[in-house]
Amino acid sequence: MRLARRSFISKTASVTGLGLLPGVAFAADSPRRGGTLSAIIQPEPVVLTAAINTAAPTGVVSGSIFDGLVDYDAALQPVPALAQSWETSADGRTITFHLRPGVLWHDGQPFTSADVKWTLENVWKTIHPRNQATFGKVETVLTPDDHTVILHLSAPSLAILSSLNSNGAQILPRHLYEGTDVLNNPYNNKPIGTGPFVFKEWNRGNYIVLERNPHYWDEGKPYLDRVIFKVIPDAAARSAALETGEAHYAVLSPVPLKDAARLAKLPSLRVTTTGYEWVSPWLFFDFNVTRPGLDNPKIRQALAHAVDKNAIAKIVWFGFGEPAISPVPSSLRAFHDSTVPRYDFDPKKAAALLDEAGLKPRADGNRLSLFIDYIPYGDDFKRTAEYLKQAFKRVGVEATVRSQDTAAYTKRVYGDRDFDIAITWFAAFADPQIGVTRAYSSASIGKNIPWTNGSGYNNPKVDQIISDVQGEADQAKRIEAFKSFQQIVMSDLPTLPLLEMKFFNVEAAALRHPPAFGDQVYGSLRDFWLDISSDPK
Structure with missing residues (x-):
């Protein structure tokens, strides 16, 4: 594959x-x-x-x-790690992994197929923010011996082999987790x-x-x-x-x-x-679509028109990013749809849409007050929040920037849902099913599962597309479904993609x-x- x-x-x-x-x-x-x-x-x-x-x-x-079943080379092809080899059946509904013998957990216990089976059934399919969808079509897991894992799927899942490394599908030691509160x-x-x-x-x-x-x-x-x-x-x-x-x-x-x-x-x-x-990172912000005011798509569209993504890329992020038009980054060429609805920088149009939505300026010039929370991963995200504050101010929306540590941020956004706008970034990974759809699936709303659907967006058509692509064996049909997905979510606008990000490492010459x-x-x-x-x- x-x-x-x-x-x-x-x-x-x-x-x-x-x-x-x-x-x-x-x-x-x-x-x-x-x-x-x-x-x-x-x-x-x-x-x-x-x-x-x-x-x-x-x-x-x-x-x-931790090791994963595989690693990914520079071309994003899987290479052996804990799995020495694997094969997929002709109908795509059975994947068999042959595990490396002699591997030990750090406490000296042997690593076996039972660890993979237990983790898939009790962690990946239940509490993992991405893998609930990625492994959603897995019906049964067979372990005929200690070094063989056989996945039987209700329908083919082309995304599984794109998410089997130590980050995408980390395996836990069953002997230390079984019968416990995993979280x-x-x-x-x-x-x-x-x-x-x-x-x-x-x-x-x-x-x-x-x-x-x-x-x-x-x-x-x-x-x-x-x-x-x-x-x-x-x-x-x-x-x-x-x-x-x-x-x-x-x-x-x-x-x-x-x-x-x-x-x-x-x-x-x-x-x-x-x-x-493998990461394909994208920067965006969630609207809390259950908040009065932000539950109106016209207001969300107005705020989108108030944002100059080129300025964010060049000034806020010093060129380490390119303006994003879709939640599926352009780096995922087959899946990306460049024809989605766009919200070009146009403060006059933003003001007109706010007027149409009934948010006319009050005596102090303000139309709406809201909070902006940003992921606390560095000054770049804080500067993004400060830029949005100034951008919204120009169209009569007063914003207050709030900071907190990571635990408080994730609980506020994904648990308590006590926010208006939340800035974060996701990895899209090699397939939108793995890293993008989690931001729009209604299944995770309010469950305090970080890095899932923070906006509270709930659209049965989108949920159906997310379900359909998990079991579609025809990649061409998946691509068309993902393009429909992008058209819908960029019209409803529960999130606003800002940048396709460019990360870098700093390393000693030695x-x-x-x-x-x-x-x-x-x-x-x-x-x-x-x-x-x-x-x-």
């Missing part, structure tokens, strides 16, 4: 002009064993298990603790995985320590003895840590965007843009690794090593 391939080189062309590198290979180097990698993680994860929380910081750390299991914060590094310590607010797994199945790896993820909330301090060599590695655009070009010119550092191909996997940002550090002798400092 072929997976959708993103054309990433063209998307990084504008940033390579700033001195950023699309990728770095070290084929001639011989890896050296030993050393401690100092990495930066920001913000601090809420939990350390991506099976129950798909937030980016959790995925970055847990990707070295509150203590091992969520002291995880036991099968990956190259073993969880050692979490000093909250300061650091997370992982140590080399001496029994890792990939013989000779990992090369590093230890990885320390440091929590550094201040953006300037993160830049300084990388510049001085206190930190070797940081992902997800870890420094202020204006600093990226400067750091890329330093001989002790490099700035790269690979490893995000840090070595092969060319990045397509899912490297959430992958493991098993192939990374430190060549201190090459450090120009």
